Amino acid sequence: MRSRHHDIADDLRQQIAKGGIQPSERLPSEADLADRYEVSAVTLRRALAVLQSEGLVEKIHGKGNFVRRPHRKILYVGGWGTLDPWTAAEPALRVTVRSTTVPAQAQLTNLLKVPTGSPIVETTCISHEGESPHGLARIYMPRDLVPAGVLDDDFPCREAVTRFAVLGPPPAALREKVRARPPTLDEASALRIGHASVVLSITRIATDSTGRVVEATLLAFPGDRVDAVFTTHHVTDERQTQG
Amino acid sequence: MRSRHHDIADDLRQQIAKGGIQPSERLPSEADLADRYEVSAVTLRRALAVLQSEGLVEKIHGKGNFVRRPHRKILYVGGWGTLDPWTAAEPALRVTVRSTTVPAQAQLTNLLKVPTGSPIVETTCISHEGESPHGLARIYMPRDLVPAGVLDDDFPCREAVTRFAVLGPPPAALREKVRARPPTLDEASALRIGHASVVLSITRIATDSTGRVVEATLLAFPGDRVDAVFTTHHVTDERQTQG
DNA sequence: CAGTGGTCTAGACCACGAA
DNA sequence: TCGTGGTCTAGACCACTGT
Secondary structure (H helix, E strand, C coil): CCCHHHHHHHHHHHHHHCCCCCCCCECCCHHHHHHHHCCCHHHHHHHHHHHHHCCCEEEECCCEEEECCCCCCEEEECCCCEECHHHHHCCCEEEEEEEEEEECCHHHHHHHCCCCCCEEEEEEEEEEECCEEEEEEEEEEEHHHCCCCCCCCCCCCHHHHHCCCCCCCCCCEEEEEEEEECCCHHHHHHCCCCCCCCEEEEEEEEECCCCCEEEEEEEEEECCCEEEEEEEECCCCCCCCCC | CCCHHHHHHHHHHHHHHCCCCCCCCECCCHHHHHHHHCCCHHHHHHHHHHHHHCCCEEEECCCEEEECCCCCCEEEECCCCEECHHHHHCCCEEEEEEEEEEECCHHHHHHHCCCCCCEEEEEEEEEEECCEEEEEEEEEEEHHHCCCCCCCCCCCCHHHHHCCCCCCCCCCEEEEEEEEECCCHHHHHHCCCCCCCCEEEEEEEEECCCCCEEEEEEEEEECCCEEEEEEEECCCCCCCCCC
16 A cells, blocks of 8 residues: 555656766755646655655755765674764764763662662763764763773873773773663754654673773664664684674 | 644543543544544544553444554564464464465565575464454575475464464574564554554574574564563673673 | 755545454 | 544645844
8 A cells, every 4th residue: 555655756756766866966946846746745755755765865954865885884892882983983973072070860870770869970972974973872880980081171081982982991890771662852852863864773782801890881873873783602712704 | 733633543542541432442433533533524533543652542434433452562582483372372362374386586585585486474463462463574595395194175384373482493594673663554454553653573594503584584573462581691602792 | 035854734545353 | 334543635724044
């Protein structure tokens, strides 16, 4: 049972794929497109919503609908808490960082396993590639475990943050819980994605050899830009090559 | 700027939370709700779409909108390719399985690293808990590697499939690529979720000790019902980095 | 200001499910 | 058949962006 807005989405998708509309170029206005396809504005907007949720189109209120550049997919590599080396080496990456100290409350006491009110350093990072943000991290560490320099304005850990890596020394164990969900209102605006979009959310708990939680991180990635990959080797001595 | 349909979604969400509408109970018809809130049908449907994407409400065409039971979150445990033991032991789980043999084509030749046209056994599994499906698996194995019994109608591997486990012998390595994306049309109908919902998609590649791909599985879970968890212990990992 | 997208309406018609 | 949700329309009004 094909619906009209899906047909239109398919047609536009194909036009974009064939290069009829170039990346970062503006689509005709919704009114024009509605005329062209002989549908109502609402139906045409549904078609665009499909493309937006696929990450093909970016809507900007008051300006128009724009074809997004076909970013290559970024890989978050599980187990090490980092983007893949190619991505991390990308010079176009910019990071916005802000650190504050807050007292531990409800969710944080659970994640970090600390008493309520403990001083916690919250570090918020938004990573951009060119214009489009591709990652949001909220890192929480007990204040006494924060490596020197993280609280500086200069922030020498910038490189680690760019890769969304664990900030402190390598932890003994990492537990990464992966969710797929719609963005919160904050995330939708921070990541510049629609409210109907999809977020890959990773809650990462790093513990040291004594079992103490040294870092809890809430990562949010636009689903259309980032995948996460996890590799497990059940035979310890075996070396596998991967493509 | 709050929109009317968000306010309505908030109101309904609160009513559900307070127990004003019980789980598995039907909401008033959309026409009634539209009257009650004094909005148009379209606006009311947008409000319901919000709740549906949060997994609070299940829409059934021709029957109504139903409050979903607050299922506990199911855990897919990475590295072993299985649901967590509690879930897997759940007696209410039912599985629908269908196996066919197909020749390898485009995507499959890549995933399985086999020549085009190789005989591949495709096994499709849908797992239900009560009424609601909570997982869809498409398992591909080279025909000569399929364990005896998988192709039987009786299907003794049913238990393994219930957990979405790897069907054959334990592989040497697993590579699991996790995506968050909107459902395909097939998945939306198979999983009984809206087209605007969110799917946690896992592409799982299992290789034996020689590096041969023994199984490729495409898993799709409703984002609101399933999380995936991956645990890494760097202590037992000899390749820990210094620096 | 004009042009754009964002929300909403009142009503039509279609598709599904249960009697 | 009837009540339900699913799609679509034509038009109104608001909010944002640039001039």
